[in-house]
Amino acid sequence: MNLFVHDIPYLPLQVHVSESQVTDDSSNESYPINSSSYWMLHYVDGRRSIGEIATKVAKQYDADEQRITLDTIRFFEQLNGHFLLNIRVRSWKDRLQTAWFLFRTLQIGSLFQLMKIKKRYNLPAYTRNPIFLLIYLIFFIPFYYIYILAGMFLLYYALGMGWSAFVFTFNIFVSIAVHEFSHVMGLHLVKQPHAFLFIGRNNYTVGLYRERLTPAKEVVVSLLGPIVPALIGVILLVFAYKQSDSELFYLAVVWLGNLLTLLSTDGKNVARAALSWFRRNQLGRQVDKEESL
Known part of the structure; x- marks a missing residue:
């Protein structure tokens, strides 16, 4: 996991979201999404953190907030991995604590993955x-x-x-x-x-x-x-x-x-x-x- 609850997601200019798909105008490709994924992206405005987005989605579906938070992080990590979502890193404390744990337990591969965040420039x-x-x-x-x-x-x-x-x-x-x-x-x-x-x-x-x-x-x-x-x-x-x-x-x-x-x-x-x-x-x-x- 390389995203944390205080990180702030935002969409690149050429990426657009509808109720059924995410569209990348630069490559003219579309990716289907379900209703919960749509609402996760609906609340992405460049100001709300991942934790705040997960809280709203959990209330909307009357679901367990911790599970929704994990689902939101995984979903956003997938989008970021395909340059469909940018991230403003804010959870430095969480990252440092996780990095120290991974270092002490010799999980070097996971340690490098921790800061593997992609970004698309407009x-x-x-x-x-x-x-x-x-x-x-x-x-x-x-x-x-x-x-x-x-x-x-x-x-x-x-x-x-x-x-x-x-x-x-x-x-x-x-x-x-x-x-x-x-x-x-x-x-x-x-x-x-x-x-x-x-x-x-x-x-x-x-x-x-x-x-x-x-x-x-x-x-x-x-x-x-x-x-x-x-x-x-x-x-x-x-x-x-x-x-x-x-x-x-x-x-x-x-x-x-x-x-x-x-x-x-x-x-x-x-x-x-x-x-x-x-x-x-x-x-x-x-x-x-x-x-x-």
């Missing part, structure tokens, strides 16, 4: 233009990581890097912005610009979420993300070597570090696409053999 309409999206990402991705940004700057500054600490730290987030922008340009390259859905935070990372593509297009879009900033890193590395500039070398390493996503998200997308293509190819061969028989 993008301005002008970000559908790739150039404006790049500018948006450059200035707002550091905002998403503001505490990490401040902490890294103070660390590097304390290590004697001076104001070059700011340049180094900001480059980390600019490289992330270029990485995500390259995915979007990949969507334009394969003529699937509308597959871009939203920016979301998951597992302490911010990224662009999109629809699934055909295997070949998926490989192109997934690879462009790490490759473009890595090419910038190679250019910086060449200049650093020619000028014997250690600071430029460290900046090059930052940009080359985007290749690490090939070991995680982007690599998984490429592997999934390759596996899908292989299975489809094998199925096609099997059908051809049966027809020849």
Whole structure:
């Protein structure tokens, strides 16, 4: 469980609720819900806590409030896991107590799950233009990581890097912005610009979420993300070597570090696409053999 009674749920702008379904306008998908789930969401207004919502639903159905609270938390966790519900974390005391218990009992997996809360960011309409999206990402991705940004700057500054600490730290987030922008340009390259859905935070990372593509297009879009900033890193590395500039070398390493996503998200997308293509190819061969028989 990663939600608590004092947390405040609210709906992203592109998510709408009716008596029978939850609709995501970004992907044009709908999810059926029952009457109790509808009333749980009906009371979501960005001000009421989960506990207050559960109390209202329990009174409406004349049901046990503790059971309704647990049902509400589970339901909201499912919605949050699919980026259909955002959460303002308020139950820090409960989280710290739960985290301490999980740590003492060596439940490390559950400990990491405790803060696994997803969030969908509402993008301005002008970000559908790739150039404006790049500018948006450059200035707002550091905002998403503001505490990490401040902490890294103070660390590097304390290590004697001076104001070059700011340049180094900001480059980390600019490289992330270029990485995500390259995915979007990949969507334009394969003529699937509308597959871009939203920016979301998951597992302490911010990224662009999109629809699934055909295997070949998926490989192109997934690879462009790490490759473009890595090419910038190679250019910086060449200049650093020619000028014997250690600071430029460290900046090059930052940009080359985007290749690490090939070991995680982007690599998984490429592997999934390759596996899908292989299975489809094998199925096609099997059908051809049966027809020849």
